[in-house]
Amino acid sequence: MRTTSLDLPIIDLSSPDRVSIANSIRQACTEYGFFYLVNHGVEKDSVQEVFDHSSNFFSLPLEHKMKLARKAYRGYSPLYAEKLDPTSHSKGDPKESYYIGPVKDTASVNLNQWPSQELLPNWRPTMESFYWKLFTAGKELLSLIARSLNLDEDYFKKIGAINEPAAFLRLLHYPGELSSSEEIYGASPHSDYGMVTLLVTDGVPGLQICRDKFKQPQVWEDVTHVEGAFIVNIGDMMERWTNSLYRSTLHRVMPTGKERYSAAFFLDPPSDCVVECFETCCSDSSPARFPPIRSGDYLNERFRLTYGSVADLKTPAI
Numbered sequence: 209m210r211t212t213s214l215d216l217p218i219i220d221l222s223s224p225d226r227v228s229i230a231n232s233i234r235q236a237c238t239e240y241g242f243f244y245l246v247n248h249g250v251e252k253d254s255v256q257e258v259f260d261h262s263s264n265f266f267s268l269p270l271e272h273k274m275k276l277a278r279k280a281y282r283g284y285s286p287l288y289a290e291k292l293d294p295t296s297h298s299k300g301d302p303k304e305s306y307y308i309g310p311v312k313d314t315a316s317v318n319l320n321q322w323p324s325q326e327l328l329p330n331w332r333p334t335m336e337s338f339y340w341k342l343f344t345a346g347k348e349l350l351s352l353i354a355r356s357l358n359l360d361e362d363y364f365k366k367i368g369a370i371n372e373p374a375a376f377l378r379l380l381h382y383p384g385e386l387s388s389s390e391e392i393y394g395a396s397p398h399s400d401y402g403m404v405t406l407l408v409t410d411g412v413p414g415l416q417i418c419r420d421k422f423k424q425p426q427v428w429e430d431v432t433h434v435e436g437a438f439i440v441n442i443g444d445m446m447e448r449w450t451n452s453l454y455r456s457t458l459h460r461v462m463p464t465g466k467e468r469y470s471a472a473f474f475l476d477p478p479s480d481c482v483v484e485c486f487e488t489c490c491s492d493s494s495p496a497r498f499p500p501i502r503s504g505d506y507l508n509e510r511f512r513l514t515y516g517s518v519a520d521l522k523t524p525a526i
C-alpha cells in the first residue's frame with residue numbers, strides 16, 4: 209500500500225465568476241471527488257469556538273457523556289461504537305463523536321440532545337449557530353454544483369433536496385494514544401452517504417483519500433491542511449444522481465499518535481426526496497446505472513451496515 213501527497217483544487221465560493229467556478233467544481237468532482245473550499249463565509253473564530261466547545265465536551269467523564277448516548281442518531285457515540293468500514297474485522301474505530309441532527313427554527317420535533325447549560329454554558333447556541341452557517345455555505349455550494357452539471361442553480365431546491373435542512377453535524381475526537389496495536393485506523397475506509405460533506409479539522413494530519421478503489425494495491429494520498437479552508441467531498445447520493453460522473457471517493461483517517469479534532473457536516477437530501485439520475489448525466493449511450501431510490505431508504509440501509517442496527521433511526525427527520 210503506497211501513500212503520496214496531492215494538491216486538491218481550491219474553489220473560491222465568493223468568486224463573482226460563476227461560470228468559471230462551476231467549471232472548476234466539475235473538474236474537481238470528476239477527478240477527485242474532493243476539493244478545498246475557501247471564502248465560504250464561516251469565520252475562523254467560530255470554527256475555533258466550535259473546537260473549544262467540542263474539546264470541553266469530550267473531556268467530560270465518560271458517565272456524563274453516556275447520559276447523552278446516541279438516540280435517534282443524535283448525541284454521543286463512544287470509542288469503538290462505529291465501524292465506518294463494515295467489512296473490516298476490527299473492534300470498531302478508535303474515535304468518539306457527537307451528532308447534531310436538523311436544527312429547526314421552530315422546533316415541533318427536536319430530537320437533538322444537548323449538554324446542560326450549567327455543565328457546558330453556551331454549548332448549544334454555539335453548535336446551532338455553526339450548523340446554520342454551514343447550511344448556508346452548503347446551499348450556496350449546491351447552487352454552483354447544479355450549474356456545474358448544466359442544471360438551473362435552484363435545481364436542488366426544485367427537487368426538494370435542500371428545502372428542509374436534513375443535515376447532520378458530527379463532532380469528532382481521535383485520541384492521540386491508541387490502546388492496542390490492533391488499531392490500524394482512526395476512521396476506517398469509507399465513502400460518505402449524502403450529497404456533499406463539508407469538513408473542518410484542527411490541522412492535525414491523518415486524512416487520506418484513495419482515488420481508485422478498484423486499483424490494487426490501493427494508493428492512498430494525504431490531504432494536507434489548508435488554513436481556513438473547508439475540505440469538501442462528494443457523497444454517494446450525488447454519485448448516483450450524476451451517474452458516477454461525480455465521484456464519492458473512499459477516504460480514511462490514519463492515526464499519527466497526536467490527538468485530533470474535526471467536524472463534518474453531512475448535507476443529505478430529506479428522506480422523501482427521490483434520488484434518480486439527472487437528465488444531464490445520462491443518455492442512450494450512457495444509461496442510468498442506479499435505479500431511483502428514496503433518500504431515507506438509502507440512508508437507513510447504509511446506517512444499518514455501519515452501526516449494526518436501524519432501530520434508533522426510524523425518526524421522521526432522517
Ligand SMILES: O=C(O)CCC(=O)C(=O)O
Nearest residue numbers: 380395409415461470472
Ligand atoms: O475526521 C476526518 O477528517 C474525516 C471524518 C470522516 O470522514 C467522516 O466522519 O465521515
Ligand SMILES: [Fe+2]
Nearest residue numbers: 398399400459
Ligand atoms: Fe467521511
